[in-house]
Amino acid sequence: MLIHTRCPIDGTDDADVEIYPANFDAEQVTPEVFSARRMPDRTHYRMVRNARTGCLRANPILDNDTILSLYGLSKVTEESVASLAAETYGRYLPKALALVPDKRGAMEIGCGHGAFLPRLLDAGFRRVVGIEPSADALEKAEPRVRSHIVRQPLQRGAFDPESFSLVCGFQVLDHLTDPNEVLEAAHEILVPGGVMYWICHDVGSWLARILGERCPMIDIEHVVLYDRKTISRLFARNRFETVEVFGVRNAYPLDYWAHLAPLPGALKRLLRSLLKAGGAGRWQLAANFGNMGIIARK
Numbered sequence: 001m002l003i004h005t006r007c008p009i010d011g012t013d014d015a016d017v018e019i020y021p022a023n024f025d026a027e028q029v030t031p032e033v034f035s036a037r038r039m040p041d042r043t044h045y046r047m048v049r050n051a052r053t054g055c056l057r058a059n060p061i062l063d064n065d066t067i068l069s070l071y072g073l074s075k076v077t078e079e080s081v082a083s084l085a086a087e088t089y090g091r092y093l094p095k096a097l098a099l100v101p102d103k104r105g106a107m108e109i110g111c112g113h114g115a116f117l118p119r120l121l122d123a124g125f126r127r128v129v130g131i132e133p134s135a136d137a138l139e140k141a142e143p144r145v146r147s148h149i150v151r152q153p154l155q156r157g158a159f160d161p162e163s164f165s166l167v168c169g170f171q172v173l174d175h176l177t178d179p180n181e182v183l184e185a186a187h188e189i190l191v192p193g194g195v196m197y198w199i200c201h202d203v204g205s206w207l208a209r210i211l212g213e214r215c216p217m218i219d220i221e222h223v224v225l226y227d228r229k230t231i232s233r234l235f236a237r238n239r240f241e242t243v244e245v246f247g248v249r250n251a252y253p254l255d256y257w258a259h260l261a262p263l264p265g266a267l268k269r270l271l272r273s274l275l276k277a278g279g280a281g282r283w284q285l286a287a288n289f290g291n292m293g294i295i296a297r298k
Contacts (some may be wrong), residue, residue: 032072086115096197105164110172114145139186183238255281
């Protein structure tokens with residue numbers, strides 16, 4: 001079932017302008033389509049932009065129960081890449097740690113198989129929780145972090161108020177069907193002065209503007225896409241003060257960058273086979289191809 005959406009920043013739909021028409025068949029949507037870091041296939045919902053807020057979102061979308069079920073059945077892929085991504089998120093973590101009022105608790109929303117959680121444990125938080133719907137991710141988690149992962153969504157009342165000092169999420173904000181519900185729940189569990197540290201796609205980046213509909217960000221998993229202005233407005237709506245919005249450089253092997261490239265399937269397979277055959281596919285390239293981070297405070 002497809003459901004209607006409204007702009008998460010102002011709650012309206014009367015200023016929507018269609019940017020891209022839908023190009024997917026709902027009956028062909030499977031858990032594999034909702035697996036992290038799958039091969040981009042350029043399928044997406046109808047995408048609209050709110051002319052008042054500038055926010056780009058999907059409308060209509062699959063109902064929330066269906067989406068949660070698909071994520072629950074999805075598989076963890078490219079595990080080595082997830083570890084490299086965790087290194088990137090760890091590189092910017094000191095920005096958040098410098099602001100936390102204490103170390104009573106830290107939460108990661110959408111933690112996958114827990115590649116980032118050891119950094120929160122090593123930072124000295126007394127309680128570390130990872131939120132993750134995928135059963136496969138929990139099964140593949142290392143023993144050190146498996147007991148810290150819970151398969152339940154973050155909703156108001158799910159955890160004690162003012163019991164965490166840091167809440168973070170990486171490449172998950174774009175996937176939330178109701179980002180305000182999640183950010184409001186995060187506000188509830190954060191202590192006064194608690195910190196939000198999130199990383200997501202930047203639809204206002206030079207790459208997204210150049211590629212348009214061919215950009216990997218335009219994907220059926222992404223229901224809302226933000227730029228540096230709209231992400232700050234979203235957090236402000238949920239009573240957070242933005243401290244900093246910054247660009248994020250990811251370091252991935254050339255083979256994975258080729259995996260993400262907006263190329264025809266045959267050409268992409270040829271390029272990846274050539275990179276692997278020559279050994280160049282293992283070379284790492286650090287660049288910002290359209291990601292941003294936000295540090296905000298309750």
